[in-house]
Amino acid sequence: MATIPGHGARKAALKMLDAVLRRGETMEQAGGAANGLPDFADRALARAIAAESLRWLVDLDALIDSATKKPLPEDAKARAVLRMMLAQWLRLDTPPHAVVATCLPLLDGGPKRLAHGVFATLTRGEAALPSVPSLPAAVAARWGERAEAIAAGLAVPPPLDLTLRADDAGEGLDGESLAPRHMRLPRGTSVEQLPGFAEGAWWVQDFAASLPARLLAKGEGRRVLDLCAAPGGKTLQLASMGWRVTALDNSSRRLERLRQNCERTGLAAEVIEADAMGWHPEAQYDAILLDAPCTATGTCRRNPDVLHRIGERQIEAMADLQRQLLDRAGNWLVPNGKLVYATCSLERAEGEDIAAACQLTPDPVRAEELPVGLAPTPEGWVRTDPGMLADKGGLDGFFIARFTA
Incomplete structure (x- = not known):
């Protein structure tokens, strides 16, 4: 069987989801599933698919359940693949035909027709995610009155924060400073290519972690x-x-x-x-x-x-x-x-x-x-x-x- 371009990234993402949800591993630990991919872009894609599937898991499951007569088991492989398919379409702007071509082979020997039917139903119905991800019920209960505001802060991955070695170490960095010796840059910035990296003028550190x-x-x-x-x-x-x-x-x-x-x-x-x-x-x-x-x-x-x-x-x-x-x-x-x-x-x-x-x-x-x-x-x-x-x-x-x- 010929290798389908992009299939390897989806296979790695599925392994990452399984490692987190079934074995309780961290994303860093689970990320080993993507390390064997030869292409950097595929490794990044695998991690993005897994992260967005987890970020929006509650809402993705609600969409899946709305398109099935009988809910799929929580740990069913078809549910995991559908989570990934919807995350790519709704969060990563992957065209539906590309999602189907790269993800359905993950269910070879399994319920491919079911997954294809659920995905097709949702794409035809122009399914959508809410503007803010829903938290798992137990998490929302623990976080109390701040849960809604916290959830709103999870809608997109964070920007890049740098802590500066000295007051004048931010020269050449085009970002926003929230405090002395701090610089915030848009996410997706290539750290190694920023001015001052080789000279050790700064290091990556979330702003809250610097407090x-x-x-x-x-x-x-x-x-x-x-x-x-x-x-x-x-x-x-x-x-x-x-x-x-x-x-x-x-x-x-x-x-x-x-x-x-x-x-x-x-x-x-x-x-x-x-x-x-x-x-x-x-x-x-x-x-x-x-x-x-x-x-x-x-x-x-x-x-x-x-x-x-x-x-x-x-x-x-x-x-x-x-x-x-x-x-x-x-x-x-x-x-x-x-x-x-x-x-x-x-x-x-x-x-x-x-x-x-x-x-x-x-x-x-x-x-x-x-x-x-x-x-x-x-x-x-x-x-x-x-x-x-x-x-x-x-x-x-x-x-x-x-x-x-």
């Missing part, structure tokens, strides 16, 4: 521990702010990326590979930045898999680890030292509940410390989500609290 380090003063040669540091965006920030940084993480692969970023930017850090739950510092630190491991539901704009594979079990496990890490880190500060706790999670159990139970002295964040458009909570914490700064491209979801020893 925790911004809430520590200039280092002036003092010692800071970046706990759970890899892949290193906050390490680079702290080093550029004049801190002597110790960057600790237990992932050798991610620490290699941190070292490469330090080399590219010319910024220095002491790098330690260790598990924070068993590691002990030789001396106390003037400041600690704990960007704790979490469910990462705040990254749902770029990682829509978290909408479907994260539940109460994962949230409870992460919250328990976060409490333990915060308790340990609090003992590693000098008197009056500062600790910033952060997670890229939209779950109260990983943010507000952790901060409220912390035994360190709260150091409330002041409004003037935050970029225009953001404000601290009444408790002096910071909570961001994808519905904020929507007119400027939105934000990842983060929780941040600051304490004093």
Whole structure:
């Protein structure tokens, strides 16, 4: 059988969906299914099909169910293929004939006629998606009154945010700055071809992810521990702010990326590979930045898999680890030292509940410390989500609290 152009990308996308929805893998883990494709464009297409299928999964399923007499099983291969077919047509502007030619072969030996009939019914009826993706019911319940605004922020993938090494490091970049040492560019920008990449003038970092380090003063040669540091965006920030940084993480692969970023930017850090739950510092630190491991539901704009594979079990496990890490880190500060706790999670159990139970002295964040458009909570914490700064491209979801020893 002759190879159908584009079929390989669809096959890889189907494997990615299966990895996320059936095995609970992250998009990064599932992305291995596309790595074997020889063409960069096919690899990018496979990831785009999988991501858009996950981003709009609830609404795609509603369309599929509207065109079948009997609902397809949730884990049926025909449902998965139809999700991909509709995502390509409705979100990636792929012509229906191209969708049929490249996707139906995925059902060889299966219900090809059924899938073709459902797709044809929906295309003839000019089916459409809502302007805002629907969240899974359990996710909407967890996110409460902000769920609708967060969902609106998920409609399109996020722009590209850069953190600048110095105030004048944005020369040649044509974008919008939301704060000092920040530049936002349209999505789809080729990072390696931007001015300043080779010189290490900046690094890629979501704007919300840059906020925790911004809430520590200039280092002036003092010692800071970046706990759970890899892949290193906050390490680079702290080093550029004049801190002597110790960057600790237990992932050798991610620490290699941190070292490469330090080399590219010319910024220095002491790098330690260790598990924070068993590691002990030789001396106390003037400041600690704990960007704790979490469910990462705040990254749902770029990682829509978290909408479907994260539940109460994962949230409870992460919250328990976060409490333990915060308790340990609090003992590693000098008197009056500062600790910033952060997670890229939209779950109260990983943010507000952790901060409220912390035994360190709260150091409330002041409004003037935050970029225009953001404000601290009444408790002096910071909570961001994808519905904020929507007119400027939105934000990842983060929780941040600051304490004093």
